Amino acid sequence: MPSRWKLQVEGLAVGFGDVVVLRDVSFRIAAGSIFAVMGGSGCGKSTVLKAMIGLLRPSAGVIHVGGEDYWAADDARRAEIGRGFGILFQNGALWNSMSVADNVALPLRMLTRLDEAAIAALVRVKLSLVGLGGAGGTMPAELSGGMRKRAALARALALDPDILFFDEPTSGLDPVTAKRLDDLILELRDGFGTTVVMVSHDLPSLFGICDDGIFLDAGSRTAIASGAPAMLRDQCQQPFVRAFMTRERPPDDGEASP
């Protein structure tokens, strides 16, 4: 049985020249959990995500994926580990020149040796899992915002990932559509046992589905709290975290207005 930690981040730091974006961020993500990376705007949430999915090399620190040092691996090995990742970008990032079905099929065509019939069957089942069973032939531009997110989720599922990364999955969606997407994420996690990492500041979504998380602070550029979002809301001693989780202004709010 492998370790119960799917992802371990130790002492992660990211900087560009003299600018420090993140310092000394450490956390562990249990296999099969839904983990939230929280924090206000500009605190480096997306930077953590980029370091985890291989888009941004950290300046210090170690990221272990399933026990393996991700950034110490060579490019080929890192790409291989990355095939176990499914990523849902903030605006879907669907390839607009291809139909929805081709969007899902492309990773299967490029990265597996499956024949077209098998790919077609897999694409069908993945689209039906996200509720887009009949939409394979449509172009991304013809879809609504919620449907685009679902199509992008089907694409993220293309290679049956071990870890799903979500960058602000519910941003730009109305509450009902956002709730549907949350439920879908839960169903997929329960069904496949996938580990889910989501960057979000959508409170209902955080309280609704996340088991664990960290809270990054824009001032100190590091994590100032960790735990399940609901726990942070009820028990965290940090005034800013409490304020964030309850959508209040912090007691020492220096800014006159946002």
Added chain:
Amino acid sequence: MDISQGRGWAAKGDGSHTVITLFGDWIARRDGIEEGAAGRVLATGAPALAFEAGGLGRWDCALIAFLSTLRDGARQGNVAFDEAGLPMSARRLLALASPAVPVPAPPPEMPFVSRIGRWGVSLYAETLEAAALVGGTGLRGIAALRGRSPMRGQDLLDCMREAGAAALPIVTVVNLLVGGILAFVGAVQLRRFGADVYVASMVGVAVVREMAALMTAIIMAGRTGGAYAAHLATMQGNEEIDALRAFGIPVFDVLVLPRVLALTAMLPILYLYGCAMGVFGGFVVAVATLDVSAVSYVAEIRLAVSGNQFVLGLLKSLTFGALIALVGCRVGLAAGRSAAAIGRAATHAVVAGIVGVIVLDAVFAICARALGV
């Protein structure tokens, strides 16, 4: 009794119902999907399907694909499908993978005649809009010159710097080279007649009358016209133009007028500069490679190039400048709101600008001939 089996499954049945035993790993990426497996189970003709999954290993979408095809087939054939023997997680995913929401159908294709009609109407509308743009520029331009326009002087100066001084390096390089090339090409022909010295008049007339105006305009269509379109299209996408409109700030005066005035004013100046560069390029080549002295080159140029030719060139540059700027602004303002629309707008503005400049140049050539210039 064994009825049928495949990779990862075996079906046993007694005629009244079939039990499918699932075992081993079902990993789509590694093992693929067994084609027709579900069909073979259904072909046994059992009236009910049940499952036994005690030996099931790791599984992913491969299993769900098999089960959902089986379930949908069973539903169609009125075969009972008992999922009680499946792992809970697989049952939840199976429930998720039900046939889904209908997707809006694409609009029906338009008949040929309607398409022609629609094309004609849009062409008419576009012509009207272009005419309004030209007329508006004229009227607002006059108002601006009288100081009665909300156009900001700073905007105009910025646009002039961008369309003028900032373009000098590329205008220099291109015109120098064009002048040099003309001298080379001319020299090959003229040398056969021992008329080397006339290379100066050839370069002079060609540069002043045609090439400096044309090449500079083409450069500016690519450089500035494209940039205007891309900038306005970006503002369109960011709703910046909507914000101006919502305030009641005249978009035309703030965005279009400074650009059109700047390029119309700068292109003639760049043309004059381009003439000097072109003549100089020809000079370098003629003196370096032909039997022409510096003094005779200059003397010959002064003889050959008349003031009328400069007037023609300046007039052309003025028109080219206005055309390029108007096309760039028009395309930018009419662009869509997506990121891809910005690229399309830039390309469209460059192509339309260059083609427009060359067509206008041909019109000028005909007029000049008729007038005997």
